Amino acid sequence: MTSLHYFAPHLNISDRDHPQRPLQIRLGALLKVALLFNSRGNVFIHSLVSFVCLLSFAALIPSTSQANPYPDHPVHVITPFPAGGAADVVLRLVTQKLSEGLGVPFVVENKAGAGGGIGSLFVAKAEADGYTLLLTSSSAMSINPLLAEKSLYNPFTDFTPIVLIGSSPNVLVVNTKEPINSLSDLITQAKAKPAQFSFASNGAGTLSHLTGELFNQYAGVSMLHVPYKGAAPAVADTIGGQVNALFAAYASVSGMVKAGKLKMIGVTSLNRLEIAPETPTLSESGLKGFESNQWWGLYGPPHLSGAVVSKLNAEMNKILSNKENKKRFAEESIELMGGTPAQLTQYLRADYSKWEKVIKNANIKNQ
16 A cells, blocks of 8 residues: 555655644655656555645635735614614724724624613624624623513623723712811711601613612611613702702713713722822722722624634733823723733623622512
8 A cells, every 4th residue: 555654765754753843745746756756657646646636726825815815895883772862872883993903894783772781682683703793881781681580692701702891980079068078078977867768860770870889788878779761850850959969971960060060979980080080989088999880891792713702802902001091081081901712701700790799789570
């Protein structure tokens, strides 16, 4: 039986070093020997010549991935929420900069509904080719799945993590008529009027609601939760004195703080806001370790290839580490972050675990 052992003297190769040779070199050497022995009329060698010729031709044809490097046509970035809000600021940066860096349009599509479930499920079921991505927030990944009677997706298994984009804290504000100028003042007032001292939120099950419940558990108080349908009415009633306090995004209240209609008592991140450095964090004011942030991440469908993930992650980290981009987002009270896909999963897992405990301890029912 003919084998490479028989051809070895003519190829000047051995079984030991043969596997290390590039495919084209090995095929070329094998073809050379096959042609040498073909003149003897050996049927096996004649067949081998034909086979090696086919392999050689195939080896010269570039693969599809080489011919069409990712991405080579528009990428659709799904966001599971309606247009407007802080997510739009993040979306504009990500899609614009990815389009510039990778040379194809990154097109935003809003697919709202079911607390982020509609858009998230759409991506979870999309083809894993890198042309459908999910730009989502902590609301859809680490809060809503905990509050849904039956979640439409699993945030840990139904998506491929790409990068943690950034985070933004809530701020704690009170009416200027309240005799409260510090965290300790607020806790004193809340303890003096248990179940009467109230805090507003953007709605039941929102981050502002859960932040208030986390505050209750950290501070050992029982502030009464008053849910509203959105930030605007919650801010209006806090100014009017119908509620005592409010946890809200900085952008929702900054105008009223500057106008002297609200007092900002603290920030829910571990670091002070660059845009409001005079306001202490709740952690440094006495609630050590207190943290509540809205965050955004970029995901793909499940089983997205490592090559696509690596390319998107590398490009995103360039965008997120850019000093001008960081400065621009600091003005919106957003801290750009970045990192590896594994770090995004780790961040999600910690956030999910935290809110799971808060929801259980506060006995918050499915929304």
